[in-house]
Structure formats: structure tokens, C-alpha cells
Amino acid sequence: MTKVYFRVFKTEKDIMVAVCDADILGKKFSDGKSKLNIEENFYKGTLGTLEDGIQAMNGATIINVLGENIISKMIDDGIISEHSVICICGVPHAQIICM
Numbered sequence: 312m313t314k315v316y317f318r319v320f321k322t323e324k325d326i327m328v329a330v331c332d333a334d335i336l337g338k339k340f341s342d343g344k345s346k347l348n349i350e351e352n353f354y355k356g357t358l359g360t361l362e363d364g365i366q367a368m369n370g371a372t373i374i375n376v377l378g379e380n381i382i383s384k385m386i387d388d389g390i391i392s393e394h395s396v397i398c399i400c401g402v403p404h405a406q407i408i409c410m
Contacts, residue, residue: 313380315364318356319371328371329354330364332378340400347400349377365390374407 314333319326331354340347354377357363361384368374368390376382382403385391396405 313361314358315361315378315381316354316356316358317364317367318354319367325372326370327373327375328368329356329375330367330378330381331376332380333358335378335402340402342400345400347402349402371407372409374405374409376405376407377402379403 315330316333316336317328317330319328321327331349335349336354337351338349340349357367359367361381364381365384365388376385379402382391382396382405385405386393386396391405391407395407396403398404
């Protein structure tokens with residue numbers, strides 16, 4: 312079963328949820344032009360299923376997501392469009408601002 316890490320950050324105005332595929336947590340990627348460091352101190356929170364990661368996004372005002380598995384799930388569930396996804400060093404990434 313595919314796992315993700317998710318973490319919720321709360322401020323006075325916002326609730327930010329960061330989610331990444333468990334298999335990329337702590338890894339560093341580089342493609343010559345760009346670098347991507349998937350920091351444990353930002354993403355590592357609760358380990359759960361893809362569905363748990365999606366559920367954690369409920370009520371968020373900002374969502375930051377990294378990884379093929381969670382991004383594919385969000386596209387399949389109609390949460391985001393594939394046109395909203397960028398790849399950094401080959402890793403799919405999306406940011407969502409909820410109004």
C-alpha cells in the first residue's frame with residue numbers, strides 16, 4: 312500500500328497542509344539546473360495512506376504536495392488538473408491556494 316507523510320501547519324489566518332510520497336521523504340534531487348531537497352522537518356508528520364493525505368487537506372487554505380502517487384490520486388479524484396502540476400527535477404509538485 313502506498314504511503315504518504317502529511318503535516319498540518321496552523322497560523323492565525325491559514326491552515327497549510329504539506330503532503331509527500333513516503334518513498335521520497337529526505338531525498339535530494341538535482342537535474343543540473345534545479346535542486347530539490349524534500350526536507351523531513353517540513354513534510355514528516357503523520358504517516359498514512361493516500362486517502363489519509365487527501366483527508367488531511369480538508370479545510371486547508373494552502374496545500375503543498377510532492378510525489379507521483381499523491382499527485383496522481385489528486386488528479387484521479389478531480390482535486391487538481393494535470394495542467395496544475397509542475398515537475399521539479401522529475402518530481403511532480405503542486406501548490407494550491409484555497410479561497
